[in-house]
Amino acid sequence: MAASYSISLVARVPAFSGPPALTELGGLVFESVTYIDELNKAGSASVTCPIRSLHDTAKARFRDLVANPCEVWIYRNTKLVWAGGVETIGLQQQNVVLGAVGLYGYVSRMGIMADYSPTGIDQFAITKTMVDNWQARGRGHYGIDTSAVGTSGVVRTQTYLQKDLSGVASKVEELSKMTSGFDIWVEPDTRRLRMASPQRGQDLSAKVFLDQRNIESASIAMSVAPGDLVTDASATGTSQSTTGESQAFWSSDINSTARQTFGASWAGQSFQDIPDQASVNGKLTEFLKARSTQLFQPGVSISPRAGSDVGDFGPGDTVFYGYDAGLGYQSGNFRTGKTTVTADKNGDEQLGVEFV
Numbered sequence: 001m002a003a004s005y006s007i008s009l010v011a012r013v014p015a016f017s018g019p020p021a022l023t024e025l026g027g028l029v030f031e032s033v034t035y036i037d038e039l040n041k042a043g044s045a046s047v048t049c050p051i052r053s054l055h056d057t058a059k060a061r062f063r064d065l066v067a068n069p070c071e072v073w074i075y076r077n078t079k080l081v082w083a084g085g086v087e088t089i090g091l092q093q094q095n096v097v098l099g100a101v102g103l104y105g106y107v108s109r110m111g112i113m114a115d116y117s118p119t120g121i122d123q124f125a126i127t128k129t130m131v132d133n134w135q136a137r138g139r140g141h142y143g144i145d146t147s148a149v150g151t152s153g154v155v156r157t158q159t160y161l162q163k164d165l166s167g168v169a170s171k172v173e174e175l176s177k178m179t180s181g182f183d184i185w186v187e188p189d190t191r192r193l194r195m196a197s198p199q200r201g202q203d204l205s206a207k208v209f210l211d212q213r214n215i216e217s218a219s220i221a222m223s224v225a226p227g228d229l230v231t232d233a234s235a236t237g238t239s240q241s242t243t244g245e246s247q248a249f250w251s252s253d254i255n256s257t258a259r260q261t262f263g264a265s266w267a268g269q270s271f272q273d274i275p276d277q278a279s280v281n282g283k284l285t286e287f288l289k290a291r292s293t294q295l296f297q298p299g300v301s302i303s304p305r306a307g308s309d310v311g312d313f314g315p316g317d318t319v320f321y322g323y324d325a326g327l328g329y330q331s332g333n334f335r336t337g338k339t340t341v342t343a344d345k346n347g348d349e350q351l352g353v354e355f356v
Contacts, residue, residue: 002347003076003310007033007047009058010071012085014139022143024073025061029053031095031345035074035082038338039200039315039356040176040183042105045082047072047098054096062089062096072100073188076310076343083188103186106142110134110168116160122151123175123182124195126158130168131193145192152197154180159239174272179282183316201316205333208312208319210353214302218325223295230267230291231259235284237274249280255292267291298323298334299354310341310351321355 007028013021028049035045054062061068065086074082085106088099110131118126128149135141156178160171176182183200186193194200223229237249259265269287274280298321304310313319315336322331337356343349 003304003343003349004078004347005030005033005343005345006075006078008073008075009061010073010083011061012069012071012143014069015141016138017141019141019143022071025057025070026055028058028072029345032342033074034340034342036338036340037082037102037315039336040173040185041102042084042108043082043102045072045074045084045098045100045102047074047100049096049098051091051094051096062086062098065089072098079311080189081311083191103142103144103188103191104184106144107131107172108167108169109142110140112160112162112164112166112168112171113137115162117158119157120155121157123154123156123178123197124149124152126156127172127175127184127195128193130160130171134168143191144186145190148190148192149195152180152182152195154197177271177283178274179279179286185315196316199316201314201318201335203318203333204313205318205320208308208317209322210300210302210308210319211322212324214305214308215300215323216303216350218298218300218323220325220327220330221295221297221299224262224265225295226265227267228291228295229258229262229265229293230288231255231262232264232266233269233284233288233291234266235269235271235280235287237271237280237283239274239276249274249277251277251280251284253281253284253288255288258292296330296332297355298325298330299352301350301352304349304351308351310339310349314339319353 007030009025009028011023011025031048033047036043061070071085073080084100084102086098086100090097128146131146176184180198182195182197184195232254234252239247271283318333318335321334334355338354340352
């Protein structure tokens with residue numbers, strides 16, 4: 001049964017203090033829509049609408065997105081499944097193509113505007129504070145709700161200096177990639193900032209099966225290229241003290257099993273804002289483990305159906321993959337990194353899945 005989609009155009013009016021006013025301006029008649037959810041990234045959407053179908057309010061806003069910022073909200077079977085700000089507009093063959101970036105993309109517009117040196121503070125609270133500091137600025141609030149941010153049980157000591165010209169998004173990414181880090185996203189329906197440590201998602205490999213019953217096409221990447229297969233690894237890490245002084249750490253390790261069968265293959269890693277030697281050692285161990293075997297990365301296009309429908313799983317979830325793409329049957333449990341949903345005006349859908 002085809003899904004029912006509707007797309008709403010939303011006006012975002014910044015307030016000098018506090019969240020912006022968000023007002024739905026009515027639905028958009030569309031020919032096709034594609035929306036992407038991606039692990040630890042904002043995701044994106046593309047909406048194609050016939051120009052003749054646009055109401056005057058929409059046309060006026062699209063003529064000047066600086067004066068009239070707006071968002072698109074995508075509903076599937078009445079549930080809000082994706083939301084984000086319109087950033088690009090293209091006019092092609094009597095169609096307008098809207099390019100939008102998911103709500104977490106607003107964090108990329110935020111900067112470190114004052115020195116901040118948390119000492120022994122939970123990593124979730126550090127992230128929340130950086131977002132809150134920006135959203136407390138005049139007309140800086142993008143409606144990201146941080147009230148539900150909890151704790152991870154992992155404390156950090158960091159230094160963020162205004163003079164370094166750092167963006168909040170880049171510092172959050174660095175923080176999240178530390179040992180015992182976290183995944184981060186913004187819920188489209190509540191606009192709540194969410195974090196999960198050590199990672200987002202559930203193991204759904206006993207429930208969600210991607211196999212010959214629903215896979216329409218598969219593209220497989222396999223590689224033992226330098227950097228993809230690593231048996232000998234070295235790493236450096238740097239951190240800044242509260243006085244702005246740089247500290248350096250170094251570590252090395254080997255994978256003797258792969259080294260014995262393949263031969264020695266080296267790679268180096270440089271980590272920024274790593275607080276201590278133990279964290280550098282831990283990051284190197286994770287890096288070496290992730291590259292201890294041949295890279296095998298399937299990407300599939302499936303027909304949504306019960307058990308593997310749109311919304312049954314998402315970024316961070318682990319699902320079962322089993323398919324013969326031409327070299328014989330290959331299978332395993334893989335963690336989802338990206339889902340891409342494409343639907344036409346009739347609700348016919350295609351679901352693309354990529355794994356981390």
